[in-house]
Amino acid sequence: RQLFEGLSVTKNVKLCDEWMNKYPTIFLTLKGVEGRDYSSALGQVSYLIKRILIEHSYLLSSEKIDPVDKASLTVLKQGEGNENDMVNALNLLCSTLETYYGKQVILLIDEYDVPINHAEQNGYYKEMIGFMRNLLGSALKTNPSLKFAVLTGCLRIARESIFTGLNNFKCYGVSDALYADKFGFTSVEVDRILSDAGLSEKKFLFKKLLN
Numbered sequence: 001r002q003l004f005e006g007l008s009v010t011k012n013v014k015l016c017d018e019w020m021n022k023y024p025t026i027f028l029t030l031k032g033v034e035g036r037d038y039s040s041a042l043g044q045v046s047y048l049i050k051r052i053l054i055e056h057s058y059l060l061s062s063e064k065i066d067p068v069d070k071a072s073l074t075v076l077k078q079g080e081g082n083e084n085d086m087v088n089a090l091n092l093l094c095s096t097l098e099t100y101y102g103k104q105v106i107l108l109i110d111e112y113d114v115p116i117n118h119a120e121q122n123g124y125y126k127e128m129i130g131f132m133r134n135l136l137g138s139a140l141k142t143n144p145s146l147k148f149a150v151l152t153g154c155l156r157i158a159r160e161s162i163f164t165g166l167n168n169f170k171c172y173g174v175s176d177a178l179y180a181d182k183f184g185f186t187s188v189e190v191d192r193i194l195s196d197a198g199l200s201e202k203k204f205l206f207k208k209l210l211n
Contacts, residue, residue, distance in 0.1 A: 113153035
């Protein structure tokens, strides 16, 4: 709750009462996966998964979790998982979190396209596309423990059919009116920024340049 203290969202009491601290949540950012080759990129993914498992170490001591799942989680936590282990890591973690909390899981994946961009630049694009398709397919398609997921990135989700077989996607960009106040700055916010900078007289020129 303290993460949102003082922010506008806390003024929406009904929203906060319904959603805040109600569901187990996994946050994974892939912005650091910038390997020069496929092996080093997978090593960076392994590290990110390991950090998430350390955050949820309590699962390993819970009697609610099946010993087989504990063993798989331990391998990932120690950074010793192979490619197949990593592909199924998010699905496994969602399953065990649902078992522990008795609630489905919210999955947040930030900058999912960074590994793909770096793979394209460094010559292992085909391998990374295959890995990401399997990772996200396992997490998003064959995952009954998933409440919902949010993915952010610069590339449209349809590129290279990376999400082949998945449905129920809703894609929003910076030009979508529905989320105009969530991406970038609104007109009111731009006016406030210019005012704070003592540049209010430049408002119309500024907006003309942006358009």
